[in-house]
Amino acid sequence: MYRFEPIGRIRSCFPQKFGIPRQAGLVPQATAVLELFAPFGRAEALAGLETFSHLWVVFVFHAHLDRPWHPTVRPPRLGGNRRIGLFASRSAFRPNPIGISAVRLDRIRQDGDRAEIDIGGGDFLDGTPVLDIKPYLPYADAITEAAGGFAADPPLLLPVDFAPEAETACRQSGDAGLKALITGVLANDPRPAYDARRDGDAVFGMRICDLEVKWRVHQGRVAVLSVAPATRDLPPSAALPTTDPEP
Amino acid sequence: MYRFEPIGRIRSCFPQKFGIPRQAGLVPQATAVLELFAPFGRAEALAGLETFSHLWVVFVFHAHLDRPWHPTVRPPRLGGNRRIGLFASRSAFRPNPIGISAVRLDRIRQDGDRAEIDIGGGDFLDGTPVLDIKPYLPYADAITEAAGGFAADPPLLLPVDFAPEAETACRQSGDAGLKALITGVLANDPRPAYDARRDGDAVFGMRICDLEVKWRVHQGRVAVLSVAPATRDLPPSAALPTTDPEP
Numbered sequence: 001m002y003r004f005e006p007i008g009r010i011r012s013c014f015p016q017k018f019g020i021p022r023q024a025g026l027v028p029q030a031t032a033v034l035e036l037f038a039p040f041g042r043a044e045a046l047a048g049l050e051t052f053s054h055l056w057v058v059f060v061f062h063a064h065l066d067r068p069w070h071p072t073v074r075p076p077r078l079g080g081n082r083r084i085g086l087f088a089s090r091s092a093f094r095p096n097p098i099g100i101s102a103v104r105l106d107r108i109r110q111d112g113d114r115a116e117i118d119i120g121g122g123d124f125l126d127g128t129p130v131l132d133i134k135p136y137l138p139y140a141d142a143i144t145e146a147a148g149g150f151a152a153d154p155p156l157l158l159p160v161d162f163a164p165e166a167e168t169a170c171r172q173s174g175d176a177g178l179k180a181l182i183t184g185v186l187a188n189d190p191r192p193a194y195d196a197r198r199d200g201d202a203v204f205g206m207r208i209c210d211l212e213v214k215w216r217v218h219q220g221r222v223a224v225l226s227v228a229p230a231t232r233d234l235p236p237s238a239a240l241p242t243t244d245p246e247p
Numbered sequence: 248m249y250r251f252e253p254i255g256r257i258r259s260c261f262p263q264k265f266g267i268p269r270q271a272g273l274v275p276q277a278t279a280v281l282e283l284f285a286p287f288g289r290a291e292a293l294a295g296l297e298t299f300s301h302l303w304v305v306f307v308f309h310a311h312l313d314r315p316w317h318p319t320v321r322p323p324r325l326g327g328n329r330r331i332g333l334f335a336s337r338s339a340f341r342p343n344p345i346g347i348s349a350v351r352l353d354r355i356r357q358d359g360d361r362a363e364i365d366i367g368g369g370d371f372l373d374g375t376p377v378l379d380i381k382p383y384l385p386y387a388d389a390i391t392e393a394a395g396g397f398a399a400d401p402p403l404l405l406p407v408d409f410a411p412e413a414e415t416a417c418r419q420s421g422d423a424g425l426k427a428l429i430t431g432v433l434a435n436d437p438r439p440a441y442d443a444r445r446d447g448d449a450v451f452g453m454r455i456c457d458l459e460v461k462w463r464v465h466q467g468r469v470a471v472l473s474v475a476p477a478t479r480d481l482p483p484s485a486a487l488p489t490t491d492p493e494p
Contacts (some may be wrong), residue, residue, distance in 0.1 A: 001250055001251070001308055002250070002251050002252075002312075002376070002378075003248055003249070003250050003251075004248070004249050004251070004343040004345070005248055005342075005343070006249075007342050007343065007393060016484075023384060023386070023387035024387055025386075025387050025390070039318075040334075040342060042318055043332075044318045044319050044332055045318035045319070045333050045334050046330045046332045046334050046335065047319065047331055047332035047335060048331035048335035048336075048396065048397060049332055049334055049335040049392070049396075050331050051335070051396035051397060052335070052393070052394060052395065052396040053392075053393050054393040054394075056347060058305075058343075058345055058347065060249055063409075065249075071286075071289055071291045071292035072291050072292070072294065078402070083294075084294050084295035085290075085291055085292045085293045085294035085295050085296055086292050087287075087292050087293050087296055087380050087382075088293065088294060088295035088296040088298070088382055089295075089381075089382065090381055090382065090384065094379055095251070095254050095287060095379070096251040096305075096378045096379050097256065098251070098345075098378055098379050100303060100305065100307055100347050100381070102387070102388060102390055102393075106260065106423055113449070129249070131249070131343045131345055132341055132342070132343050132345050133334050134334070134337055134347070135334075135335055135337065135395075135396060135398070136393050136395070137337065137395055137398050138270050138390065138391070138393045138394075138395045138399070139270070139272075139395065139398070139400060139401040140270035140271055140273070140349070140401075141349060141388065141389075141390070141393075142388075142389040142390055142391050142393060143272070143301050143349055143383060143385065143388070143389055144385065144389050144391055145300075146299070146300050146301040146349075146383050146385045146388075146389060147298070147299060147300035147301075147385075148382075148383070148384055148385045148386065149295060149296075149298030149299040149382060150295060150298060151382070151384050151386070152385070152386075153386060154386040154387075169442070187486070195400060203359075207422035207436075208493050211369075
């Protein structure tokens with residue numbers, strides 16, 4: 001038995017699991033802040049990290065604690081209906097729910113014994129506990145000749161169109177990167193692979209920061225229908241996709 | 248506080264820390280066996296893993312538990328005399344002593360609810376506890392454009408020559424890969440970077456499996472002096488390089 005205390009935590013734009021990029025790097029526009037608690041964020045412990053472009057985040061899938069693991073999973077990449085072994089997947093439901101993600105290192109801000117690191121391309125639920133960070137070492141970590149099994153290539157991206165109201169809402173949000181973020185997230189088609197509603201014109205909704213984004217997919221294109229301030233609290237466990245009536 | 252139980256353990260040729268490759272992938276000849284305990288090694292939990300060429304091992308630096316972490320380290324890559332922040336390094340001395348290594352997946356052998364996975368290119372102390380294994384996903388994990396800071400390139404390799412007696416001992420060992428393994432390990436110059444004996448003709452010794460290998464470095468070439476069955480027990484904490492009198 002090994003015991004680990006978090007050294008930090010991630011503040012991300014993803015307050016619920018539905019819609020989080022399925023791997024790190026898929027949505028470069030997804031920026032987040034990695035807070036290092038005192039004393040781990042002291043300047044000398046980070047000296048030199050700024051010379052690396054990417055870092056590894058070792059973290060806990062904290063929304064999956066106390067859920068039993070199953071030996072097989074149905075990864076979205078296989079259409080959600082084929083089972084493979086858990087250890088052949090990057091599923092969050094693991095005997096030890098530890099994740100590793102390589103992210104872009106944008107900036108380090110010191111604040112005494114604490115620090116905040118701006119990262120990009122993450123796939124983290126807001127509040128994710130961080131166990132460790134490490135520099136990404138291309139000569140050891142970038143195995144370009146590796147064979148990627150059933151997930152050899154990145155997932156295909158869908159084109160994303162914004163309804164005029166959604167476009168306007170992005171512009172008025174004051175967040176210059178919001179439209180690009182929504183585009184990046186939805187281009188990866190976060191809909192559950194096994195959901196029968198995929199075949200219809202169902203509207204899906206997800207929370208991005210404090211906004212509710214609604215969209216549908218039709219003939220392989222994403223249509224963003226609305227982007228609006230979220231009006232309801234998220235349930236304590238916002239694990240499942242929300243279904244909303246037609247707007 | 249998070250608690251994790253190992254799902255397995257690694258049997259490697261490195262019973263002491265001195266001489267272990269400094270990163271995964273540096274010594275492809277270094278093969279090891281990753282045992283998955285029951286029930287984690289059951290066939291269905293591994294189904295599909297064989298389609299990947301590489302996997303991530305998430306492990307505990309178990310020889311470093313209960314040792315305090317220091318905010319700075321002196322990595323061998325910087326000559327051992329320049330300090331950088333711990334989090335800018337892959338040092339084993341971390342607040343949470345968790346390591347991640349990408350290794351070659353050679354073969355999976357099932358044995359009921361247990362399994363043994365032959366891996367290559369590891370950097371593991373014998374007995375290393377395993378917390379998780381994951382498939383290596385090139386599209387997410389291989390960031391070819393990453394800037395590697397002070398460790399941008401793999402370390403230079405030294406040429407390795409075998410004395411006739413050492414060559415003979417390798418041949419007679421019955422292990423066809425032994426000479427290549429010793430070559431791979433010593434080409435990476437495992438001598439401590441900060442050791443004054445580097446300037447002399449000091450003989451270094453390390454344990455590889457149950458053999459004692461002795462070598463010296465002269466004018467940038469490694470000379471393997473002897474390869475012989477180890478005659479003494481390793482101390483409980485075999486952390487430091489051994490110095491042996493001239494043979």
